Amino acid sequence: MLAILGAVTLWSHTTPFRLADKTLVAWVSPSTLDQRGGSVLTIEHPGGVFDGIVFGELKPATWMAGSDFYHRTAADQSSFPTETAGSVSDVAVAVVYRGRQVEIYRNGRRYAAYAVASPAVFGEDSQVLLGLRHSDAAPADRFFKGSISEARIYSRALTANEVAKLRAHDISDVKPAAWWDFRGGVVKDRIGSFPVTRLEGACRVGAGRLWLDPEGGYLRASMSEASDQPQDVAMAMRNFRERLLKDPYRPGYHFAIPEGVAMPFDPDGAIYWKGRYHLFYIFQDKRGHNWGHVSSTDLFHWRHHPTGLVDGMFSGNCFLNKDGRPTICYHQVGLGDSLAVAQDDELNVWKKLDSNPITPKTEPGDPMHARYRSWDPYCWIENGMYYAIFGGNRPGVVKSPTMAGEWKYVGDLMANAVPGVGIDEDVSCADFFKLGNKRMLLCISHRLGCRYYLGDWKNEQFHPTFHAPMSWVDNSFFAPRSLEDDKGRRIMWSWIFDRPGFGVRSDAGWSGTMSLPRVLSLDKSGGLSIEPPAEIAQLRYNPVSVPTLSVDTGGERTVEGFSGNSLEINAELSSQGAKEYGIEVCCSPDGSEHTRVSYDAEDGKLKVDTTRSSLSDEPKSVEAGPLKLRRGEPLRLRVFVDKSVVEVFANGRQAVMRRIYPTRADSVGVRVFAAGGGATVSKLKAWQMMPSNPY
Numbered sequence: 001m002l003a004i005l006g007a008v009t010l011w012s013h014t015t016p017f018r019l020a021d022k023t024l025v026a027w028v029s030p031s032t033l034d035q036r037g038g039s040v041l042t043i044e045h046p047g048g049v050f051d052g053i054v055f056g057e058l059k060p061a062t063w064m065a066g067s068d069f070y071h072r073t074a075a076d077q078s079s080f081p082t083e084t085a086g087s088v089s090d091v092a093v094a095v096v097y098r099g100r101q102v103e104i105y106r107n108g109r110r111y112a113a114y115a116v117a118s119p120a121v122f123g124e125d126s127q128v129l130l131g132l133r134h135s136d137a138a139p140a141d142r143f144f145k146g147s148i149s150e151a152r153i154y155s156r157a158l159t160a161n162e163v164a165k166l167r168a169h170d171i172s173d174v175k176p177a178a179w180w181d182f183r184g185g186v187v188k189d190r191i192g193s194f195p196v197t198r199l200e201g202a203c204r205v206g207a208g209r210l211w212l213d214p215e216g217g218y219l220r221a222s223m224s225e226a227s228d229q230p231q232d233v234a235m236a237m238r239n240f241r242e243r244l245l246k247d248p249y250r251p252g253y254h255f256a257i258p259e260g261v262a263m264p265f266d267p268d269g270a271i272y273w274k275g276r277y278h279l280f281y282i283f284q285d286k287r288g289h290n291w292g293h294v295s296s297t298d299l300f301h302w303r304h305h306p307t308g309l310v311d312g313m314f315s316g317n318c319f320l321n322k323d324g325r326p327t328i329c330y331h332q333v334g335l336g337d338s339l340a341v342a343q344d345d346e347l348n349v350w351k352k353l354d355s356n357p358i359t360p361k362t363e364p365g366d367p368m369h370a371r372y373r374s375w376d377p378y379c380w381i382e383n384g385m386y387y388a389i390f391g392g393n394r395p396g397v398v399k400s401p402t403m404a405g406e407w408k409y410v411g412d413l414m415a416n417a418v419p420g421v422g423i424d425e426d427v428s429c430a431d432f433f434k435l436g437n438k439r440m441l442l443c444i445s446h447r448l449g450c451r452y453y454l455g456d457w458k459n460e461q462f463h464p465t466f467h468a469p470m471s472w473v474d475n476s477f478f479a480p481r482s483l484e485d486d487k488g489r490r491i492m493w494s495w496i497f498d499r500p501g502f503g504v505r506s507d508a509g510w511s512g513t514m515s516l517p518r519v520l521s522l523d524k525s526g527g528l529s530i531e532p533p534a535e536i537a538q539l540r541y542n543p544v545s546v547p548t549l550s551v552d553t554g555g556e557r558t559v560e561g562f563s564g565n566s567l568e569i570n571a572e573l574s575s576q577g578a579k580e581y582g583i584e585v586c587c588s589p590d591g592s593e594h595t596r597v598s599y600d601a602e603d604g605k606l607k608v609d610t611t612r613s614s615l616s617d618e619p620k621s622v623e624a625g626p627l628k629l630r631r632g633e634p635l636r637l638r639v640f641v642d643k644s645v646v647e648v649f650a651n652g653r654q655a656v657m658r659r660i661y662p663t664r665a666d667s668v669g670v671r672v673f674a675a676g677g678g679a680t681v682s683k684l685k686a687w688q689m690m691p692s693n694p695y
Helices: 160-164 230-246 534-539
Strands: 022-030 038-044 050-055 063-067 091-098 101-106 109-115 127-130 146-154 178-180 196-200 204-206 209-212 218-222 267-273 276-285 288-296 313-320 326-332 336-342 350-352 378-382 385-390 396-400 408-412 428-435 438-445 449-458 461-469 477-484 490-496 518-522 528-531 540-546 549-551 556-558 566-574 580-587 595-600 605-609 622-626 635-642 645-650 654-659 669-675 679-689
Touching: 022 038, 022 050, 038 146, 050 091, 063 091, 063 101, 101 160, 127 146, 178 218, 267 288, 267 326, 267 477, 267 490, 276 313, 288 313, 313 378, 313 428, 313 477, 326 378, 378 428, 408 461, 428 477, 428 490, 428 518, 438 461, 438 477, 534 540, 549 556, 549 669, 566 580, 566 669, 580 635, 595 635, 595 645, 605 645, 605 654, 622 654, 669 679
Parallel strands: 267 313
Antiparallel strands: 022 091, 022 146, 038 050, 038 127, 050 063, 091 101, 101 109, 127 218, 146 178, 146 209, 196 218, 204 209, 267 276, 276 288, 313 326, 326 336, 336 350, 378 385, 385 396, 396 408, 428 438, 438 449, 449 461, 449 477, 477 490, 490 518, 518 528, 540 679, 549 679, 556 669, 566 635, 566 679, 580 595, 580 669, 595 605, 605 622, 635 645, 645 654
16 A cells, blocks of 8 residues: 655665666656757766657757667657647656667657667666756756656556556556655655755755756756765775676776766877877766876776866867977867867876867858868868868868967868768768878768778868778777877777667676777788787787697687687688688587687678677677788788677788677687688687786
């Protein structure tokens, strides 16, 4: 029997809080129908992963299921009905999450339905926001304007019939996991799942409603109050560290984020400065998008620096200005592309220029007006002039004789198209530098992932002659950034997704993994060479060499003497007629789980096949990068296995990457195989790899 007595707990949870399938419901009255992008009800992880009932963000006066970077949002909302409810009556909005299916209901009737690629899961570190889209949303259009009479969260997907029966202030047959109804001036969650509640801004509770201040009021509810007591902070840090160390999928020698869930996790601001490699990266907390900072002398053992670049920091690069000081060109959320100069040699203290932004101001009628986006900049010095690339579709170039001077548009970055990619393809996370006798534009398309152009810089434009991707089956290899070190090496990193399509293992409590550093150069023919840096050898231990192995057609052979999920394998293979041959890693004894690394001689491709990497329902695919072996040339593989990451380098001119999530603890074996003909493994040496991440 239920009874409402103040803010007492009606139901207690005896199992850990976990929301996968769920239903968000609110009875709400918008004060205006032209507001854009506020949320009535949001549940979020620290770090920006959220689901919510958002109003008018993509289409005016339209309800939508808001999410981080629109991952669970319908891109096409043309069929969504326009809201007409005034400020004196409530409208009931419900969003139902059932696996990959999302349904939106308005007053009990289905409003929209669509499928998503990667549902989000929320656990005990989650918080709820009423009136705010999410904690690190940009300052503009982040707050809902109006009032809320009731909000509920259900821990399962309600059926259409159950949604139709919902009535405000009439508890449903299905027990909610959290419930705010504001009667009697009660602010807290009546269920008790989120017992810590704060009213932020000028919002208030009265007359059975939460009244949201139009200038930015909202309610925040969480499961526990953060403590400032040193012993509590130490305990929280220790518990978080232990949780990370116990995660079987957390990489050991690929750099992984220490702060929690980062989305995005772009590497940024890479520079070699006074004997150290400095690498910045985006992460999120209550201050918004920030740049974390690490440095290393060997590319693998990183020291963390204080976070000195906070509050709206988005992608950009680091270069030396005319005074020889490290300077970053970055996107300042809510302002535009901007500059900041290092104030110390540790690169801990930075001054953002008072003259920011460098985005030129244009007016209607100007031929450059609204032509370029202020997005993902890259800045460098050429012939005494500062230049910057502004990313996005049809990227542009700006220039100025001084950093604090007037920046003017030069025009289009691209002088011409190249086969295989349109001139209007998205260019973001741009990195533009000399490589041999060419210029390389290393970048992403949000659709294609990491890719590069080779060409020439002439007359203030880039004239590309060649283009190739670094990610093929999807965009999981993403957001590149590079530097040149004191040895003249061009070294790059990329953010590698947990799952395709920006998918996050949000239930793991952390997300953010970098690729291995890759050394880029041009070979004698002008093609791209890709190798891991020599410094990776310092992580090797327990070396094992295997005598020559032969594999018959259609055969598989277990490699005896070593196994594991933190390995480097160097192998040389050849075949006179096999269609496909290579190495399988992370193999279970019965073969039910394995990841296949192979050369497809018919298609001329280096492949990583994850279709049998896991017995779970994790996304599976075959990544395949072009690789054509010359007559008589053996296949030379360097395979790096790091828990959930497999990176493969072949013959110095191709590299592919995949994430894997084996379910079996004994999926650690190594095998060689051949199909359509026999193969010989003439050399095979392997090492265990020492973790270099602090945790």
